[in-house]
Structure formats: structure tokens, C-alpha cells
């Protein structure tokens with residue numbers, strides 16, 4: 001299963017992006033066909049495609065879509081070039097916290113600037129393929145690290161939040177990719193997944209993926225995370241990231257910070273698993289990360305049913321920042337940053353990645 005892919009032209013059907021419509025899960029596994037940058041922006045805003053790595057691929061493929069059919073030399077049709085760049089700017093800004101979206105857009109746009117539309121498409125396909133390789137590398141590295149952090153335990157019980165699986169990437173996930181690896185290696189006793197209010201990425205998407213894997217799992221409401229950790233029996237917490245600042249502060253789905261506080265109190269290792277493309281050394285620390293607020297509707301309604309009095313307003317930050325001192329280690333596709341030993345992503349440069 002690929003969450004997002006590029007479909008080449010076939011017969012009368014022009015090239016386009018195909019992606020799984022995550023708003024329809026778990027009830028229905030259906031695809032969306034994306035033929036224009038406007039439709040892609042709408043899909044990103046509605047969270048039909050979501051999760052930092054998948055947004056990186058969407059951003060890069062969106063650029064390929066915006067510039068397809070344009071001449072190699074922008075000076076040959078400056079109006080078309082200007083229109084494409086306006087669309088690309090809007091795409092880049094569609095979700096502000098996940099750095100992968102801007103990174104994917106910038107990667108494909110740089111290729112377009114250097115080599116025209118074909119170069120942009122090649123770059124987008126490389127972003128897709130690199131993500132597949134990066135997730136495989138993170139799964140191996142994360143599983144190895146857990147063997148060191150929790151020695152002598154053949155099977156682990158791990159907690160996670162939001163959805164960091166294949167649905168958040170291309171073929172396999174980041175934190176959930178590590179959990180999948182534990183499961184396929186016979187080392188997973190049970191996963192505990194936070195439901196992840198308000199849009200239930202944990203209950204709708206992570207539970208769906210764990211179910212398809214055949215892994216043992218339990219869902220908990222987000223507010224049960226602290227007592228679950230305090231009671232014992234959780235060996236590690238594994239989360240993804242939307243942006244990792246130079247000092248290691250990490251933005252991820254709202255609720256992650258609370259889980260990290262409870263994990264520290266319980267003495268449970270807390271691992272961030274994310275590709276190098278999520279590390280943003282241009283952002284010095286968590287205070288500089290723009291947190292998307294998604295407005296009142298998602299909090300006062302659920303699935304079209306009002307759960308708060310008419311007129312109720314809400315504050316709805318979609319992400320929070322976990323300070324680096326609560327993070328045991330950051331696992332990427334090329335390294336482990338030992339934050340517990342005061343290493344930061346900026347002072348421990350990444351070696352060349354698997355696809356370099």
C-alpha cells in the first residue's frame with residue numbers, strides 16, 4: 001500500500017497524484033485523484049493527506065503538478081511561470097508546522113529552477129523513494145536502540161500518539177514503523193495508542209494500521225496516558241515529529257508534551273522517530289516553531305454532531321512542543337541523537353543518508 005503516489009499519463013488520463021483519503025478511514029479505504037494544486041491544497045487542509053513525511057511528498061509532487069507542461073526556460077512563458085509559482089507559494093503555506101511540506105516544495109522547486117518540469121518530477125519521485133528508504137532505516141535503528149534501552153526484555157509494550165505509520169508517510173511509517181518492526185520480529189507485546197483528539201488520528205488511523213498488521217493493541221483516551229505510564233508496564237514511548245528544532249525541541253501532535261511529562265515522571269524512555277527532512281536547524285528552538293491553530297469547529301463538533309453548546313468557542317492548537325530535556329533520543333534515518341547525553345541535532349551533524 002502506498003499512501004501517496006504519482007500516476008503517469010495513461011491513454012486519455014493525464015498524469016496526476018493518487019492518495020488515500022484519510023478522512024474516510026477506518027470505514028472506507030478510498031483514493032483521491034489530485035489533478036490540480038488547488039485540489040491538493042484542499043486535501044492537505046482537510047487532512048485527507050497528513051503526517052509530516054507524506055506532506056513532504058505531497059509538496060514535492062504538487063510542484064511537479066504545478067509546472068507540468070511548462071517550457072524548460074521560464075522566460076519562454078513568463079505568465080505561466082508566474083501563475084505556477086503563485087500556486088506553489090500557496091501550497092507551501094497550506095500547513096505551517098510540519099517542515100516537511102515546505103522542504104518538499106523547496107526541493108522540487110529548486111530542481112525546476114535548475115532543470116525545468118522534468119527535473120521537478122524527478123526530484124518529487126526521489127523524495128517519495130527516499131522516504132521509503134528512510135522509514136526502513138528508522139525502523140531498524142529504532143528497534144536496535146530499544147534493545148539497548150530496555151535490555152533483557154524479549155517483548156516490549158510501547159505507547160504512541162497520533163498516527164506515524166504508513167498513512168503518515170509512503171509505505172511504512174516512522175514511530176509506528178519501529179513498532180511494526182518490533183511486531184514482525186516477534187518483539188512487540190502490545191502497543192498502546194492514544195486516541196488523539198480532536199481528529200482521532202490514533203483511534204481511526206493507528207488502530208486501523210495495527211489491526212492490519214495483526215499486532216496486539218489497546219486504545220486509550222489521551223487523558224489516560226499519564227495514569228497508564230504511572231501504573232508501570234509501558235517500556236517506551238515512541239512518537240513522530242512535525243519539526244525538530246536545532247536544539248532538539250520537537251513539535252508533534254497536540255498531547256505529545258503531556259505524554260512526555262508523564263513518561264519522564266514514570267522513568268520511561270521517550271523516543272522521537274523522524275527523518276532528517278524533519279530536522280530544521282534554521283529554527284533554533286521550540287519557541288520559534290509556528291503552531292497551527294485549526295479553529296473552533298473541530299473541537300465543538302464531532303463527525304457533524306455538536307458536542308458543546310451553540311456559540312461555544314475553542315482554542316485548537318494542532319501541535320505542541322516537547323522540550324528536548326524530556327526526550328531520551330531522536331532517531332532519524334541516518335543517526336541517533338542522544339539528547340539524554342545533551343547532544344543536539346545541530347551539534348551532531350547527520351552523516352550521508354541511505355539514499356545519498
Ligand SMILES: CSC[C@@H](O)[C@@H](O)C(=O)COP(=O)(O)O
Nearest residue numbers: 050051052162164168240241253
Ligand atoms: C510520521 S508523522 C509525524 C507527525 O506528522 C505526526 O505525529 C503528527 O503530528 C501528524 O499530525 P496531523 O495533524 O495528523 O498531520
